[in-house]
Amino acid sequence: MATKVKLRQKPMAGGKESLYLDFYPPIVNPQTGKSTRREFLKLYVYSKPRTTLERKHNTDTMLMAEQLRFKRENMILKEHLYTDIEREQMKFLEKSKKNFLEYYEETFRSRGLANVYRHNGALLLLKAYAGNCVRFADMDLEFCEGFRKYLMSAKSLYQKDKILAQNTKHHYMRSFKTMLLQAFKEGYIKEDFAHQIDSIPREDSKRQFLNIDELNKLAATPCAIDVVKRASLFSALTGLRFSDVQALTWGKLEYVKNLGYYINFRQQKTGVVERMPVSKQAVELMGEPRGFDDVVFQNLNRFPHMRKMFRKWISDAGIEKHISFHCLRHSHLSLSLETNDLQNLNLRQVTI
Numbered sequence: 001m002a003t004k005v006k007l008r009q010k011p012m013a014g015g016k017e018s019l020y021l022d023f024y025p026p027i028v029n030p031q032t033g034k035s036t037r038r039e040f041l042k043l044y045v046y047s048k049p050r051t052t053l054e055r056k057h058n059t060d061t062m063l064m065a066e067q068l069r070f071k072r073e074n075m076i077l078k079e080h081l082y083t084d085i086e087r088e089q090m091k092f093l094e095k096s097k098k099n100f101l102e103y104y105e106e107t108f109r110s111r112g113l114a115n116v117y118r119h120n121g122a123l124l125l126l127k128a129y130a131g132n133c134v135r136f137a138d139m140d141l142e143f144c145e146g147f148r149k150y151l152m153s154a155k156s157l158y159q160k161d162k163i164l165a166q167n168t169k170h171h172y173m174r175s176f177k178t179m180l181l182q183a184f185k186e187g188y189i190k191e192d193f194a195h196q197i198d199s200i201p202r203e204d205s206k207r208q209f210l211n212i213d214e215l216n217k218l219a220a221t222p223c224a225i226d227v228v229k230r231a232s233l234f235s236a237l238t239g240l241r242f243s244d245v246q247a248l249t250w251g252k253l254e255y256v257k258n259l260g261y262y263i264n265f266r267q268q269k270t271g272v273v274e275r276m277p278v279s280k281q282a283v284e285l286m287g288e289p290r291g292f293d294d295v296v297f298q299n300l301n302r303f304p305h306m307r308k309m310f311r312k313w314i315s316d317a318g319i320e321k322h323i324s325f326h327c328l329r330h331s332h333l334s335l336s337l338e339t340n341d342l343q344n345l346n347l348r349q350v351t352i
Contacts, residue, residue, distance in 0.1 A: 002076075002077060003023055003024065003025055003076050004023070004024050004073075005022070005023055005072055005073035005076065006021070006022040006024075006069075007019065007020075007022075007065055008020055008022045009045070011047070012044060015046060015047050015048060016044045016045065016046055016047060017044060017045050017046075017047050018040060018043070018044050019040075019041045019043045019044065019045065019061070019062075019065045020038050020039060020041060021038065021039040021068070021069055021072055022037060022038060023036070023037050023038070023039070023076075024037065027076060039072070041065055041068055043061050043064065043065055044061070045057070045058040045061050045062060095136065095187060095188045096135065096136045096137035096188065096189075097135055097136075097137060098135065099133050099134065100134045100135065100136050100179075100183065100188075101123065101127060101130075101132060101133065101134055103136075103179075103183065104119075104123050104126070104179050105120075107179060107182060108120070108123075108175075108179075116243075118171045118172065118174075118175055119179075121157055121168070121175075122171075122172035122173075122175035122176055125150070125151065125157070125172060126176065128154075129146070129147050129150045130143070136183065136188045139193070140191075141191070141193055141196055141197070144176075144180065144193045144196075145197055147176060148173060148176075148197055151169050151172055151173055151200065152169065152200070154169075156168070158307065166200075166201075166202070167202055167203055169200045170199070170200045170202040170203070172200075173199055174199065174200075177194040177197070177199065178194075180192075180193045180194040181194035181195075208321050208323055208324075208327045209328075210236070210319070210321070210327070214317075214319055214321075215233070215236055217317045217319065218233070218314070218317045218319065219233060220317075221313060221316050221317040222313075222316070223309065223310075224309045224312070224313070225309050227297050227298065227299060227300050228300070228306060228309060228310055228313070229313065230286075230287065230297065231245050231246075231285075231297040231300050232310070232325060232328050233328075234282055234285045234286065234297070236328040237278070237279055237281065237282040237285070238263070238276065238278055238282055240265075241326070242326060245297060245300070246295075246297065247265075248265065248286075248296045249293055249294060249295055249296060250286075250289055250290055250291060250292060250293075250294050251293060252264050252265045253283070253286070253289075253296075259277075260277060260278075260279075260280070261278045261279075261282075261283050262275055262276060262277055262278065263275070263276050263278055264276075310324075310325065
């Protein structure tokens with residue numbers, strides 16, 4: 001049965017009517033792959049035109065809408081004549097009209113990719129480089145190499161007077177290339193730009209960590225944000241990454257009689273499932289138990305003000321090393337070498 005295409009009107013606020021195409025039987029939307037009966041034209045007419053201009057607007061708009069209706073019906077009627085290659089070309093043309101930046105954000109947020117903050121940082125700089133809309137059709141090798149060049153001299157998102165650190169550039173470029181490769185695999189772009197542009201080299205850096213005495217200084221020092229202090233010391237006692245501490249829920253904590261506490265979790269970065277023993281003091285740092293699916297360290301985010309509070313806390317403790325949250329994970333190894341009994345390790349100054 002041939003599909004009929006009718007031009008219809010839907011009432012809107014303000015005395016206007018939206019124009020749309022009505023398909024019967026329904027057609028498959030080339031963008032979503034789902035069956036649909038409506039296609040809104042983003043055109044409107046006045047329900048009761050009162051002026052010459054409004055009447056002229058209605059006449060011109062209805063003529064335009066009718067031309068679109070005829071064109072759409074003609075395409076549907078001739079669709080059976082298209083070859084498989086032509087159909088694929090039409091699908092690609094539809095995909096190429098999409099916004100790469102929207103695809104970028106949807107991909108790393110909906111698919112739970114590790115290191116979301118790095119993907120988000122790369123996206124913010126990509127918008128600073130190219131604006132808020134970059135169609136896949138407009139992307140080429142020159143655009144991709146231009147973004148790499150832009151990253152090399154870009155300013156930090158959090159410290160505007162400083163150039164991006166070398167390893168931050170490396171991670172942002174890596175995120176960009178990941179999205180390019182994904183877009184190529186999914187048919188949004190025809191060329192594999194990810195393998196045509198150079199990566200940004202990573203700089204070898206000395207890993208900082210805190211020893212037991214420094215951690216005790218830190219534990220004795222007040223922090224403006226309590227959850228930052230508790231989560232930081234918890235990371236030092238367990239060796240968990242920031243992303244794993246952030247995602248930890250009460251349902252992952254287990255107590256085994258005569259053996260102690262364990263945490264069962266899937267690493268955010270690697271996806272590996274682990275069962276790890278934790279000390280009683282680490283459990284005390286988690287605070288008051290809540291529901292099975294409740295997050296342990298609530299509102300623990302990597303916003304700029306929390307970074308600032310973290311750095312101030314380190315400074316107030318009299319620690320001159322350049323310490324980040326991730327350094328506390330490295331401190332876990334240092335503690336294990338110092339104590340040889342990490343399960344029973346206690347920081348003297350910790351109070352809940």
